[in-house]
Amino acid sequence: MERDVAVLGVGQTKFGSHPDKTLPELFAEAFFEAFDSSNIELRDIEAIYFGNFVGEITDGAANLGGFIADEIGLRGIPAYRFEGACASSSVAFRDAYLAVKHGIYDCVLVGGAEKLYSAGTPIGTRALATALDSAYEVNSGLTFPGVFALIARLYAKTYDIPLEKLREKIAHVSVKNHKYGAMNPKAQFYNKFGDLKVEDVLNSRMICSPLTLFDCCPMTDGASAVIIATADFAKDRIDEPIYVRGAGQSSAGSLFRQKWDVVKALPRKRSAEMAYREAGMTPKDIDVAFVHDCFTIAEVIATEAMGFFEYGKGADAVEEGLTWADGEIPVNPDGGLIGKGHPVGATGTAQIYSAVKLLRGELDFIKIDAETAITDTLGGDFGTLVNVILSVHRR
């Protein structure tokens, strides 16, 4: 029998630099924030779904499930590590959600942690590249700024937009997300770059043409945690459960196998449609979106594949203000990956953190009249894609 599923407490560390904490210690900080607002006992938690991308490389640390369980006082319970690159904790979240929905567990902990800032840019860049096809893409010299620079060029060509014009349009994603990130006390760029201008983005250091430094998200240390349970369990414990209405997941092979499709992000379209179908919703029912803006162009193609704008119209939309907090469909009002930071394995459940806080009216720095939110997390060059729909309404 399928049960309704709800989010209880959520937690997130400050994103940025945490050189003095191990991954389990960092995760514990996020966990205890989530735990403190869940009104449950430790023993209520039956399993841990943990997302981490490259702990082996950054911290020499794999097999983290058991160490995390032990760290937070839950020694011995089943503890899983999920890895789907930048979508690691989103894959964990969907699996945990399905487990609660279908009666495997009543209450579980989901989350993630990553320490890419502390690893430094050279190690971090190589570590991130493991999310690409190692045999063909990485051996050709491709890393992620290159992937999204290719996608930006393909976007310009496909929709017949002059490249310089496109650069200006997508720069608005950076301006927007830095504006909100500067307002968010938990963001890596809190109080920084809040009045960034389009010209600042265009004139910042070129990373991989046409993308400049401000088109890119930063390297980040951080952790996030979410406690989920059956809706009935949640209702007995807290006043404002947020309900998980649907989740989708899809996958793809390398860029060379996706060919021209890559600009349409087809795995995302498939994943989002799976989530909408399960929720009985359409994109019109969504009030706010937290999408995977690892680069400015990434947010644009995400808003299209998720059905908010027609293909080729996403870049216009941000320029016209449609994805700003007061626009038609606010996108990343917490700063997104660009303004808030991107601790890879923690990013998915950090999106859930922001969505839940916003829906509860608990994001002090920004208020949006929203009842339903969607999250979107991309792993690699579409190898892993997860969408989650959250709502204040149970049905």
Next chain:
Amino acid sequence: MERDVAVLGVGQTKFGSHPDKTLPELFAEAFFEAFDSSNIELRDIEAIYFGNFVGEITDGAANLGGFIADEIGLRGIPAYRFEGACASSSVAFRDAYLAVKHGIYDCVLVGGAEKLYSAGTPIGTRALATALDSAYEVNSGLTFPGVFALIARLYAKTYDIPLEKLREKIAHVSVKNHKYGAMNPKAQFYNKFGDLKVEDVLNSRMICSPLTLFDCCPMTDGASAVIIATADFAKDRIDEPIYVRGAGQSSAGSLFRQKWDVVKALPRKRSAEMAYREAGMTPKDIDVAFVHDCFTIAEVIATEAMGFFEYGKGADAVEEGLTWADGEIPVNPDGGLIGKGHPVGATGTAQIYSAVKLLRGELDFIKIDAETAITDTLGGDFGTLVNVILSVHRR
């Protein structure tokens, strides 16, 4: 509603050296063997549960779910990577089993792949050490031979057995498992070390006292795959479904947190008891066991914690022949990790492979009259522990 779950086809590559294949290519080889004996269509497979431990380090390859789905013709379906060190594909298997049992999916693919032989011993040893506590254990200079040498010494002390006497007793594990490994055409040591003697083990190169080279399993490349589905789905397609009767999973923190308990392998006791309870069985109902013999002493403590022998009696048991193929409870008649090889992420579902083949009477090189089998996979120093019970009987 809970459904019975069955195994359809199983596949395993030859274990050993596969320098010319990527991890997805290696996994595909195991998959197609499993697929060919499952009598299903590709489109029947709804999700992929994939275990891999350190692809980031050995092959620069993470985020493998999508690449694997694409490689075997299943582009776009949800594809997960599970990591729980040496138990990675066993964690994947248990999660997949629960998903089918509880109605999330009807038919899924589980498996794993790893390339530690090709990585070479220095990289391989460092990669394996990521399964330990990175902050305290590894920084103290500990790697896995050290962990199990400590456990062997603790075993000798706890049960008051002179260390030289213990060395002789546990050497029988190596003799036994090399005997069966030498008979197994898919084993890394096929046709090698089949007539190893206790003296050969004692006199081989000292790795970490009291453990010598022949007390250790090798570094291995390999992959394994298992297709599971509801029992009703399986019965419609094949003659001899093997039923998954129960599964358990547990966890622990670092050695320093487990203290003296480590010699009793308490997470394994908890995990095995979870599996027995679910299956409605006791250790007496098990006819054959495939346990995690990464070192000779590891097999001994496994057979105790799983309930086959009293604590302190496991070393006597192998010396007395009780765990040989014609003994009371045959252990690792496929050669185990020591004789067959240990491609970490593939090891768990390779145990399932051997168990299913043996229960079907399809292991040509060894016949054991068995109706029920248990597998046992250990990740790290008890950080992750998984047991699975398989039977020819549905209930």
